[in-house]
Amino acid sequence: MDIDKSILEKVNVWLTPDFDTDTQNTIREMMTASPKELEESFYKNLEFGTGGMRGIMGPGTNRINKYTLGKATQGLSDYIKKSFPNEQAKVAIAYDCRHNSDTLAKVVADVFSANGIKVFLFSDMRPTPELSFALKHLDCHAGIVLTASHNPPEYNGYKVYWQDGGQLVPPQDGEIINTIEALAYNQINFNANEDLIEYIDKTIDEAFIKSSLENATFTSKEAKNELNIVFTSLHGTSIKLVPDLLEAAGYNNVHIVAEQAVPNGDFPTVKSPNPEEPEALKMATELADKVNADIVIGTDPDSDRLGVAVRNNNNEMVLLNGNQTMVLMTHFLLEQWKKNDKLTGNEFIGSTIVSTPMMMELATAYGIECKVGLTGFKWIAKMIKDFPDQQFIGGGEESFGYMVGDAVRDKDAVTSTLLVCEIAAQAKANGSSLYKELLKLYTEFGYYKETLISLTKKGIEGAQEIKQMMVDLRENPMSEINGQRVVMVEDYQAGTAKNLLTNEEEELYLPKSNVLIYYLEDGSKICARPSGTEPKIKFYFSVNDTLDNVDNFKSVEANLTKRVENIIKAMNLI
Incomplete structure (x- = not known):
């Protein structure tokens, strides 16, 4: 195949002595044996998305490697020193269980130290939320975690945190990206100053566990003794903290899925280490049935998201x-x-x-505010930073993440695991269960049923297909879906909300983002959004109805399920 001239120009840069021999040899092999792979590796630069920079490992500008991360770190070093000119700049670095995470973390530490920045580097893999905590605990100016969350084994990533413990947000992220893009690869300083690199471990672990206990302990010792828990780390980092945290909190009846307790970047026992998917928790739910557990909890590889399985009214997980x-x-x-x-x-x-x-309904009932931001916990962290006179209680998003208090400024599956155990223990002590408590909430606040469809579109063609789908939704907005009129369309890229019944437009107060939301006259909500971290376009559906009695749950659920199916069919998504 013919390779585009602009791609060959990038390739030729990587064949210079600024890049090591192994990298050059691999690229030369790709030029003859895998031109398509070469194109995918160089057709663009890796971008900062919803959760930082994430991509496939390998040589090239569109891949995770020592040079793309080195360049990002050099640019970040320059920006930190410019932002804090009269201070000894400090950063914290953590990494997960993925292949090369430890060596890439050391590369990042080397570049920071080469630029005169003090580095606190975890001596072994740690959960992502511990990095956010450590950054604040050690009074650092920034932090990095090497992780690709629940992506396939060939991926890795680079998440950047700022002084408040939250991830980068505009306009700062744009300023840093511009600094990085202005650099040439030969400007990266890889010559480590080992005197500026300090390894951290147990002291920070103990401080983080203490903080989690303070933020998420509400239940009596007797109730904890009665709760039967199954936990799986899905081959990830949470094994470093969650068992110790649960023990410190007084939970003595914890069964760990042994086959998944050993960290392994290949994630050999699951198709995907994603706690959103029932298959990922299959071994845990099977163990739960053997030991008659009340609850199953599984965390993703970097332990910022958790999946929870409970027994329904038929005693099924x-x-x-x-x-x-x-x-x-x-x-x-x-x-x-x-x-x-x-x-x-x-x-x-x-x-x-x-x-x-439903989060808005909860806030109204308790006389407080529910702040709503764009997708990603960096926006919830920004709320805490932007409104220091208000106190943050907790918050989350649909993608299985939650944050308890503000000690950690990112989603935190460690503290959230303890919190959900506290709720389950209290419920059981009161003759209830997590499932029954959920049904009670539906009778009080209305039954909100949400569904997510993710369409995977890989590579250059996939990216173009996703782009065209969003163009079509914008340029040809649907006026009716499943027999219900579309009453409002929010376009976060244009920054407008249009009432289709009156043709009135209002300005949206959130930053620009490639998201479209349709509201139907029956209260249904449909959101279309390209993923910021994966080659996917996601469609989110929310429907609701009243539930006057828990005995009617199944019939109401069946009606809502049918409504979602009809909406999906009407939009030609299946």
């Missing part, structure tokens, strides 16, 4: 979705704050535009 666990945890926290007379009306919870509207 069912996986809750991210909206359901978010609502359960938020309601529980609000109840605890109310019982302790801590609610003043100056508190808030956080959510995102693609998550359940």
Whole structure:
């Protein structure tokens, strides 16, 4: 195949002595044996998306390797020194269980130290939320974690955190990206100053566990003794902290899935280490049936997201979705704050535009505010930073992430695991269960049912196909879906909300983002959004109805399920 001239120009740069011999040899092999792979590796530069920079490992500008990460780190070093000119700049670095995460973390540490920046580097893999905590605990200016979350084994990634413990947000992310893009690869300083690299481990672990206990402990010792838990780390980093945290909290009946307890970047026992998918928790739910467990909890490889399975009214293990666990945890926290007379009306919870509207109902019921941001926990962290006079209670998003308090400024499956165990233990002690508590919430606030469809579109052609799907949705907006009129279309890229019944337009207050949301006259909500970290376009559906009695749950659920299916069919997504 003919390779585009602009790609060959990039390739030729990587065949110069600024790049090591192995990299050059691999590229030469690709030029003859795998020109398509060569094109995919160089047709663009890796971009900062929803969760930082994430991609396939290998040589090339569109791949994760020592040079793309080195360049990002050199640019970040320059930006940090410019931002804090009269201080000894400090950064913290963590990494997960993926292949090359440890060596890439050391490369990043080397570049920071070569630029005179003090580095705190974890001596072994650690959960991502511990990096956010450590950054603040050690009074650092920035932090990096090497992770690709639940992506396939060939992926890795680079997430950047700032002084407040949250990920980068505009306009700062754009300024840093411009600094990085202005650099040439031969400007990267890889010559480490080992005197500036300090390894950290148990002291930070102990401080993080103490913080989690303070933020998520609400239940009596007797109740904890009765809860039967199955936990799986899905070959990831949470094995480093979660068992110790649960033991410190007083949970003595914890069964760990041994086959998945050993960190392994190949994730050999699952198709995908994604706790959103029931298959990922299959071994855990099988163990739960053997030991008659009340609850199953599984975390993704970097331990920022958790999947929770509980027994339904037929004693079957069912996986809750991210909206359901978010609502359960938020309601529980609000109840605890109310019982302790801590609610003043100056508190808030956080959510995102693609998550359940039920969060708004909870906030209204407790007389507080629900702030709603774009997808990604960096926006919830920004809320805490932007509104220092208000107190953050908790918040989450539909993608199985939750944040308890503000000690960690990112989704935190470690502390959230403890919190969900606290809720389950209390419920069981009161003759209830997590599942029954969820049904109670539906009778009180309305039954909100959410569904997600992800369409994978890989490579250059896939990216173009996703782009065209969003263009079509914008230029040819649907006026009716499943027999229901579209009453409002929010276009976050244009920054407008248009009422299709009156043709009136309003300005949206959130930053620009490639997201479209349709609202139907029956209260249904449909969101289309290209993923910021994977080659996917995602469609989020939310429908709702009243549930006057838990005995009617199945019939109401069946009606809502049918409504979602009809919407999906009407949009030709299946």
